[in-house]
Amino acid sequence: MNDLTSAAPGAITLTGLSRRFVVDSGEVVDAVAGVDLDIRPGEFFTLLGPSGSGKTTILRCVAGLERPDGGEVRIGGRLLAGPGTFVPPQDRAIGMVFQSYAIWPHLSVFDNVAFPLRELPRKRRPSATEIERRVAEALDVVGLSVQSQRSATRLSGGQQQRVAIARAIVGRPEVLLLDEPLSNLDAVLRAGMRLELRRLTKELGITALYVTHDQTEALEMSDRIAVVDHGRVLQCGPPVEIYRAPANVFVAEFVGTANRLDGEVVEPAAAGAVAVVRTAIGPVRVVARQELGAGERIHVVVRPESLHPVSGDGGDGANHVEGAVTAVSFAGAHTHVRVDCAGVELRAEVHRHDDLSVGDRVWFRFGPEMCAAVPDTGAAAVGTRTASELSSTPTGG
Numbered sequence: 001m002n003d004l005t006s007a008a009p010g011a012i013t014l015t016g017l018s019r020r021f022v023v024d025s026g027e028v029v030d031a032v033a034g035v036d037l038d039i040r041p042g043e044f045f046t047l048l049g050p051s052g053s054g055k056t057t058i059l060r061c062v063a064g065l066e067r068p069d070g071g072e073v074r075i076g077g078r079l080l081a082g083p084g085t086f087v088p089p090q091d092r093a094i095g096m097v098f099q100s101y102a103i104w105p106h107l108s109v110f111d112n113v114a115f116p117l118r119e120l121p122r123k124r125r126p127s128a129t130e131i132e133r134r135v136a137e138a139l140d141v142v143g144l145s146v147q148s149q150r151s152a153t154r155l156s157g158g159q160q161q162r163v164a165i166a167r168a169i170v171g172r173p174e175v176l177l178l179d180e181p182l183s184n185l186d187a188v189l190r191a192g193m194r195l196e197l198r199r200l201t202k203e204l205g206i207t208a209l210y211v212t213h214d215q216t217e218a219l220e221m222s223d224r225i226a227v228v229d230h231g232r233v234l235q236c237g238p239p240v241e242i243y244r245a246p247a248n249v250f251v252a253e254f255v256g257t258a259n260r261l262d263g264e265v266v267e268p269a270a271a272g273a274v275a276v277v278r279t280a281i282g283p284v285r286v287v288a289r290q291e292l293g294a295g296e297r298i299h300v301v302v303r304p305e306s307l308h309p310v311s312g313d314g315g316d317g318a319n320h321v322e323g324a325v326t327a328v329s330f331a332g333a334h335t336h337v338r339v340d341c342a343g344v345e346l347r348a349e350v351h352r353h354d355d356l357s358v359g360d361r362v363w364f365r366f367g368p369e370m371c372a373a374v375p376d377t378g379a380a381a382v383g384t385r386t387a388s389e390l391s392s393t394p395t396g397g
């Protein structure tokens with residue numbers, strides 16, 4: 001992101017952000033361990049990672065609910081946290097939505113949404129008429145105008161979440177921070193709300209920083225995703241890139257289902273050309289995204305939907321593998337199949353559910369362009385130290 005973009009309203013810039021906690025055992029947890037992110041104005045940006053990876057702590061640092069131990073937080077170019085600077089949450093141009101809707105049960109929908117405006121210091125508080133106008137506008141955006149005078153607790157879970165969203169946007173923040181906001185909703189409602197939430201932030205032109213451990217949510221909603229583990233960003237990019245070209249095995253296996261074949265490059269290739277990798281199921285042809293040298297140890301990642309059942313080795317330059325079906329499970333739009341290929345279990349997702357049975361011998365084809373070569377480096381190291389180790393280690397900020 002260039003300097004102009006990072007200074008534009010709604011841009012979020014994190015530089016060397018770190019936050020550590022000393023837990024009861026005296027162990028130091030690097031919850032955020034040097035995170036650099038440039039989030040563009042108006043972008044729907046997701047922090048995706050397993051439980052305890054540091055997503056919420058990053059979000060709380062942006063919100064001002066957590067003081068970083070090192071690094072900087074900027075919104076629209078304005079320094080909010082950094083050496084000698086800490087701007088409190090109420091003075092940051094943010095709105096927040098949590099997993100628990102945190103709405104007031106004794107207030108009406110209208111009063112819940114009006115709450116943050118009425119709580120502003122007198123100097124910054126809009127007039128009663130202006131509050132009324134802004135609340136009506138926010139309720140209109142989330143489709144709750146009709147329920148305005150209803151008691152907030154008499155709404156469904158989805159409607160309560162919308163109240164929380166209306167309350168978060170009523171102050172017209174530059175940035176909306178969302179921490180697992182859909183987790184308490186049932187599956188059908190959650191699927192609908194994903195698209196609605198994205199549409200809403202796009203309509204408002206607001207930057208959304210979204211935290212989730214749900215890869216489907218992240219893939220469907222985001223302009224870009226940062227995959228986080230042990231307080232570090234392992235990969236940052238558009239959903240398709242994260243899914244098709246994972247940077248390491250952790251990302252490959254956390255985002256979607258992955259067949260992983262460990263192997264060694266036997267025919268090297270420049271970026272864009274086809275390399276051959278020796279694996280336990282035989283030689284596998286892979287389109288190299290970057291140069292692959294002879295003898296290099298890599299993992300080949302193939303997604304289940306890239307394996308297509310065929311009648312035999314087509315001799316067409318693609319990869320073909322034969323195996324015995326060990327499990328078939330119908331999942332509606334497709335069928336999950338497990339196949340034993342020379343002692344390696346491969347997972348496939350096929351659309352022919354009625355003519356595959358356990359014990360059948362089948363051929364699968366998968367194209368070299370559907371194979372990702374992933375470096376054999378493993379995921380980030382576990383970010384824990386003891387307090388005494390920390391005192392002899394330079395800090396990150």
Ligand SMILES: Nc1ncnc2c1ncn2[C@@H]1O[C@H](COP(=O)(O)OP(=O)(O)OP(=O)(O)O)[C@@H](O)[C@H]1O
Pocket residue numbers: 021022023029030031049050051052053054055056057058213
């Ligand atoms: N206030 C705190 N005191 C001590 N440790 C904390 C505190 N807040 C977070 N941690 C630790 O920091 C690490 C990161 O926690 P964080 O909540 O940011 O992860 P997360 O990815 O959001 O997880 P989840 O999805 O479960 O909320 C965890 O090991 C957590 O236990």
